[in-house]
Amino acid sequence: MGTVSLTIDGKTIQIEEGKTVLHAAQKAGIEIPTLCHHDQLEPYGACRLCMVEIEKNNRKKLVASCCYPVENGLIVRTKTDSVDKIRKMLIELLLSNCPSGEHVEMAKKYGITQSRFKQADTPESPCSLCGLCVRYCNEIKKEHAVCFVGRGVDRAVALVPGVSDVCKTCRACFSVCDAGKIVYLVDMVQDISCPPLRPMKKQ
Amino acid sequence: MTKITSRKELEQYRKNLQKQKGSKNITISVCAGTGCLALKAQEVVDNFREEIKKHKLSANVEVKEAGCPGFCEKGALVVIHPEEINYIKVQPEDVAEIVSETIVKKKVIPRLLYTDPHSTKPIKKESDIPFYKHQKRILLGNNMKIDSKNIDDYILYGGYSALAKALFDMKPEEVLEEVKKSNLRGRGGGGFPTGRKWETTRNAQSDKKYVIVNCDEGDPGAFMDRALMEGNPHLVLEGLMIGGYAIGANEGFVYVRQEYPLAVENTEIAIKKLEELGLLGKNILGSGFDFTITVHRGAGAFVSGESSALMSAIEGRVGEPRPKYIHTAVSGLWNKPTCLNNVETWANVPLIINNGAAWFQKIGTENSKGTKIFSLVGKVNNTGLVEVPMGTTLREIIYTIGGGVPNGKKFKAVQTGGPSGGCLPEKYLDLPVDFDELYKVGSMMGSGGMIVMDEDTCMVDIARYFVNFLSQESCGKCIPCREGLRHMLRILNDLTTGEATEDDVKLLEELSEVVQLSSLCALGQSAPNPVLSTLQYFRDEYQAHINGECPAKVCKGLLTFTIDAAKCTGCGLCMKNCPVEAITGEKKTVHHINSDICIKCGNCYEVCKFNAVQKATGKQKKVVSVERR
Ligand SMILES: Cc1cc2nc3c(=O)[nH]c(=O)nc-3n(C[C@H](O)[C@H](O)[C@H](O)COP(=O)(O)O)c2cc1C
Ligand code: SF4
Ligand code: SF4
Ligand code: FES
Numbered sequence: 001m002g003t004v005s006l007t008i009d010g011k012t013i014q015i016e017e018g019k020t021v022l023h024a025a026q027k028a029g030i031e032i033p034t035l036c037h038h039d040q041l042e043p044y045g046a047c048r049l050c051m052v053e054i055e056k057n058n059r060k061k062l063v064a065s066c067c068y069p070v071e072n073g074l075i076v077r078t079k080t081d082s083v084d085k086i087r088k089m090l091i092e093l094l095l096s097n098c099p100s101g102e103h104v105e106m107a108k109k110y111g112i113t114q115s116r117f118k119q120a121d122t123p124e125s126p127c128s129l130c131g132l133c134v135r136y137c138n139e140i141k142k143e144h145a146v147c148f149v150g151r152g153v154d155r156a157v158a159l160v161p162g163v164s165d166v167c168k169t170c171r172a173c174f175s176v177c178d179a180g181k182i183v184y185l186v187d188m189v190q191d192i193s194c195p196p197l198r199p200m201k202k203q
Numbered sequence: 204m205t206k207i208t209s210r211k212e213l214e215q216y217r218k219n220l221q222k223q224k225g226s227k228n229i230t231i232s233v234c235a236g237t238g239c240l241a242l243k244a245q246e247v248v249d250n251f252r253e254e255i256k257k258h259k260l261s262a263n264v265e266v267k268e269a270g271c272p273g274f275c276e277k278g279a280l281v282v283i284h285p286e287e288i289n290y291i292k293v294q295p296e297d298v299a300e301i302v303s304e305t306i307v308k309k310k311v312i313p314r315l316l317y318t319d320p321h322s323t324k325p326i327k328k329e330s331d332i333p334f335y336k337h338q339k340r341i342l343l344g345n346n347m348k349i350d351s352k353n354i355d356d357y358i359l360y361g362g363y364s365a366l367a368k369a370l371f372d373m374k375p376e377e378v379l380e381e382v383k384k385s386n387l388r389g390r391g392g393g394g395f396p397t398g399r400k401w402e403t404t405r406n407a408q409s410d411k412k413y414v415i416v417n418c419d420e421g422d423p424g425a426f427m428d429r430a431l432m433e434g435n436p437h438l439v440l441e442g443l444m445i446g447g448y449a450i451g452a453n454e455g456f457v458y459v460r461q462e463y464p465l466a467v468e469n470t471e472i473a474i475k476k477l478e479e480l481g482l483l484g485k486n487i488l489g490s491g492f493d494f495t496i497t498v499h500r501g502a503g504a505f506v507s508g509e510s511s512a513l514m515s516a517i518e519g520r521v522g523e524p525r526p527k528y529i530h531t532a533v534s535g536l537w538n539k540p541t542c543l544n545n546v547e548t549w550a551n552v553p554l555i556i557n558n559g560a561a562w563f564q565k566i567g568t569e570n571s572k573g574t575k576i577f578s579l580v581g582k583v584n585n586t587g588l589v590e591v592p593m594g595t596t597l598r599e600i601i602y603t604i605g606g607g608v609p610n611g612k613k614f615k616a617v618q619t620g621g622p623s624g625g626c627l628p629e630k631y632l633d634l635p636v637d638f639d640e641l642y643k644v645g646s647m648m649g650s651g652g653m654i655v656m657d658e659d660t661c662m663v664d665i666a667r668y669f670v671n672f673l674s675q676e677s678c679g680k681c682i683p684c685r686e687g688l689r690h691m692l693r694i695l696n697d698l699t700t701g702e703a704t705e706d707d708v709k710l711l712e713e714l715s716e717v718v719q720l721s722s723l724c725a726l727g728q729s730a731p732n733p734v735l736s737t738l739q740y741f742r743d744e745y746q747a748h749i750n751g752e753c754p755a756k757v758c759k760g761l762l763t764f765t766i767d768a769a770k771c772t773g774c775g776l777c778m779k780n781c782p783v784e785a786i787t788g789e790k791k792t793v794h795h796i797n798s799d800i801c802i803k804c805g806n807c808y809e810v811c812k813f814n815a816v817q818k819a820t821g822k823q824k825k826v827v828s829v830e831r832r
């Protein structure tokens with residue numbers, strides 16, 4: 001595999017083909033916030049906190065750096081007005097119903113003390129739905145014991161009834177969950193109903 | 204069934220069909236589309252078959268279960284050829300009379316004809332009805348002529364001649380070139396140039412490539428893809444085969460949503476017939492081209508129509524969008540180059556190959572060629588599927604074809620592009636509808652949904668409706684879409700109850716922008732459109748809601764119901780229909796609504812025969828109670 005050369009925030013970086021813009025930034029010591037990224041897992045692109053601006057053939061675009069493959073001559077900017085605006089608002093959105101986790105530190109860095117969004121019609125949840133546990137269990141442990149249930153605003157993480165007996169001993173996903181929230185869920189594994197780790201919306 | 208193994212045999216087969224057809228000179232076509240079946244079309248067909256037998260007319264008359272021509276609201280539809288007599292709202296009981304009068308005595312039954320509401324004259328011929336007359340139905344036109352379960356009908360009308368032409372007279376590159384020259388753009392929403400997409404997949408290096416028909420059609424109220432797939436599946440399949448040949452793919456999929464059982468059934472029958480005739484499989488028509496087609500049933504969540512989600516679903520995984528920085532055209536199904544097109548896009552292909560790119564180029568506008576099928580619904584006299592050349596104005600579609608807004612109400616807006624499209628006000632009625640024109644004014648073509656709204660529609664409520672739909676239909680994977688839509692909906696809900704402030708609306712706008720810019724897939728990226736377009740054209744209505752008023756008197760939280768003492772006869776009907784006993788009054792004396800108890804369901808307003816119940820809006824305007832007047 002060849003190497004490509006790109007610039008991030010003015011710095012020129014050489015990196016192997018097939019890597020992502022996020023990898024390149026990390027290599028150059030440029031910090032990009034991430035929540036759903038994990039080096040051992042497939043790119044997922046769900047939290048959108050890692051968005052950056054790219055410029056290619058004089059065209060600018062906003063992309064998720066954890067999924068965007070590096071290209072020769074690509075110009076990347078990790079701190080622009082749009083990028084900042086998006087990041088701040090995403091953090092606010094997260095804070096409004098998931099008040100704990102890595103994003104609380106991020107919020108401080110961006111000067112956010114309080115979310116402008118009212119608590120929605122769902123109670124607070126410890127889970128940010130980053131999906132790391134689900135993907136870790138599926139992709140690395142290959143147990144398929146943790147899954148998503150519900151769609152849209154009702155999305156939640158749950159244990160797969162029947163399969164999740166392995167959780168009693170495995171517990172490998174604990175390490176990827178940023179505030180150990182999955183612990184609650186796995187500790188409830190005794191409970192045959194395996195309730196989702198995020199309250200569903202009341203109709 | 205004997206196999207057709209060469210182009211010559213196909214032509215011979217067609218000639219034989221024409222000869223057989225010649226002996227039956229009357230055809231009774233009954234629409235057997237989903238809409239008409241719901242209106243007893245099957246019974247109508249059965250009765251026709253029986254009556255024809257009874258009258259010993261079987262040698263001369265053919266009864267056909269045809270595809271949907273789009274005027275479903277008037278079903279069950281019956282068209283009698285060759286005179287093209289068009290009967291609407293046909294009931295099973297009408298059949299005996301149709302046979303004895305129209306078929307035997309050649310007499311038209313006026314009661315079953317379509318009556319033009321403007322001229323109030325009954326119209327005999329299908330092609331004279333304004334709804335059809337002003338359309339250009341190159342795609343839907345054959346639906347009523349063919350039995351979608353019978354491949355012979357399709358072949359009789361020239362079916363698979365485009366495939367033969369492509370296979371024998373053209374190299375794959377030439378087919379691709381023809382499609383590129385036609386400037387056909389994808390009908391699934393984005394309007395992406397079809398030829399370019401094909402070329403990307405064709406040029407991608409791989410031992411294996413796929414072509415897919417997207418028949419997910421998740422837009423509520425839209426059914427153009429269903430009508431085509433159900434009514435004329437061979438047209439779509441022929442397009443898919445030609446595409447496979449041009450692109451270098453030997454395997455095709457038809458992704459159909461579970462909720463379209465008839466489309467699934469008809470497509471499966473079509474594939475089976477093709478296999479029996481040897482038109483699918485190895486060495487098609489002796490050309491050396493191999494091709495197979497598989498039907499995949501999808502669980503119809505709106506988001507599974509998105510290309511990467513759809514491909515995940517075919518692979519047997521959760522139908523969730525994936526980042527597509529490498530296009531699915533290059534790395535799609537099982538990471539192989541995959542060309543996905545909409546039903547209507549594929550259906551155009553045989554027409555382009557048969558008639559040439561130049562013919563196709565002549566239809567439509569500078570940058571949007573061909574026709575487009577719209578699903579015209581809402582506050583419009585004639586609802587249904589409308590196929591018109593690109594560039595037809597909204598006014599022509601809504602007024603000339605759709606017959607205008609019913610009950611003398613005023614037109615207010617038209618929503619185009621499905622749930623993530625935009626709402627356009629009256630000043631754009633003369634806008635020629637094509638991909639770019641709609642985009643320029645803040646809406647989009649989408650898959651062709653068109654909802655007409657009259658003066659009784661509240662635009663804030665409409666925005667709320669679509670955002671609510673999308674928040675349920677989003678997959679919930681990415682934060683901006685899942686959390687963003689949740690809060691957009693919350694603010695819109697607050698507006699409809701008068702609890703939102705100017706700051707909330709500012710936040711709504713800012714949030715809309717972020718959701719647009721940062722969502723993973725086009726669902727989230729376009730979800731704010733209904734909000735942004737209503738803010739652009741109907742901002743005064745947002746302001747009114749902040750002030751506690753719903754100008755269209757729709758938002759329940761902002762309404763007050765009172766009884767006009769001068770009109771009230773004391774009949775007590777309102778009292779009987781109030782679910783919470785908020786209305787009091789003695790027989791024959793003026794009734795009274797207690798606004799503290801009233802839940803604003805509007806039952807009283809609906810049932811009062813004397814227009815005595817008054818609907819008012821506005822927090823500040825406390826209406827003086829009847830007694831004190
Ligand atoms: C949320 C969402 C839903 C979609 N639903 C459909 C659909 O039901 N049918 C369709 O043809 N395209 C749908 N699309 C567009 C497809 O992703 C894809 O662009 C299209 O099928 C390509 O075909 P075309 O090039 O012929 O337009 C949808 C896109 C999104 C983002
Ligand atoms: S439980 Fe933890 S790892 Fe799993 S989705 Fe929630 S926050 Fe992420
Ligand atoms: S934009 Fe919405 S539908 Fe698309 S991936 Fe994100 S959450 Fe899912
Ligand atoms: S880290 Fe890139 S989207 Fe989450």
Ligand code: FES
Nearest residue numbers: 236238239271275
């Ligand atoms: S189903 Fe009969 S007209 Fe549409």
